[in-house]
Amino acid sequence: MTSSDLWDADTAARYDRARAAMFAPEVLDPTVDFLAEFAGEGRALELAIGTGRVGIPLLERGVDVTGIELSAPMVEQLHRKRPDLPVSVGDMATTRVEGRYALVYLVFNTIGNLCTQDEQVACFANAASHLQPGGRFVVEVGVPAxxxxxxxxxxxxxxxxxxxxxxxxxxxxxxxxxxxxxxxxxxxxxxxxxxHYRYVWPSELDLMARLAGMRLERRTADWSGAEFTAESQSHVSVWRRD
Structure with missing residues (x-):
């Protein structure tokens, strides 16, 4: 078990309603477009898949999606919508699933759910271990304010x-x-x-990626590809496995 907050049944039942703005097409469509492009014809693994806000529409786009999620009640909510989407219950720093993937991804600041640097480093190593050669790890996270x-x-x-x-x-x-x-x-x-979360700087994430055998390939301010600048409040970063 990691240091992450654990979403209980009550939180899981309210999650989709509480995060309704994140399901809006103008928010979700660029996310799914971006991830589908990097998955290509390969498989995708979502860490901290939650109730399937991103994983389900990506699956419906034709991508073979698998998930890892710490909260069993969140998985129950996901499977009420798509029981055919396989999810392993466990933490994203150490949980292993079978196979290799063209894409592993983490969205909506969830890298911060791991509240220690060691756990975040382990998450990058775990992501890299699931990637096929040339595969990508994608993280969406805010820039500390x-x-x-x-x-x-x-x-x-x-x-x-x-x-x-x-x-x-x-x-x-x-x-x-x-x-x-x-x-x-x-x-x-x-x-x-x-x-509760641990905030992490872009350069710190780049070092975690290098320790895991990955190199930064792309960094934008959002899913639509806006330029990342010193004023950006978030970033979407892509690291490629060597």
Whole structure:
């Protein structure tokens, strides 16, 4: 077991509704297009596949998709939609599945679910071990927002809306962070849900990839291919196995 937060049955049942914006075609279609291009005629392995937000439409695109997911309740939600998509329950740093893949991928900041550097390094090694020669590992993750922190401030808001307030708190020494979610309920009360993660810099990820025998091939600011710059708030990176 890793240091990751474990999504329980209640969280899994609410996940798709709570993340409805991530299912919107303008968000999801560029993601699936990008991954389908890199999978080609080969197989794809999604680490932390969750309820299948990306894996299911990629499967429907004709790609042979397999998943690894830590939370059994999340897998149950996925299999209610597509029982034919194979998923192994286990952590993404050490769990092995059979076969070699043209593509292994991690989306929506989930590399940060591994809350230690050693676990993140192990995840890269695990991804590389599943890749066929020339295969790619793709990661989508945010750029830490530490530049927005004035001296003495520890929190950065990322969403302030009628139904939700979200802010991140950072520990620059350990690179541990917490996303604090306050979601308005129907009765006017608020549900508090924290999510713990380890933020990681692009250059740090590149070194993890090199340790695993992979080299950076491409880095963009998003799935549509926008240029990655010093002002980018996220990146989609592709490493190729030697």
């Amino acid at each position: 530490l530049r927005q922190l004035p001296p003495g401030q520890v929190a950065v808001p990322f969403d302030v809306s009628e139904g939700h307030v979200g802010l991140d708190t950072y520990d620059p020494v350990t690179q541990r962070a917490t996303s604090h979610h306050y979601t308005r309920q129907a009765d006017g009360s608020y549900r508090y849900c924290p999510h």
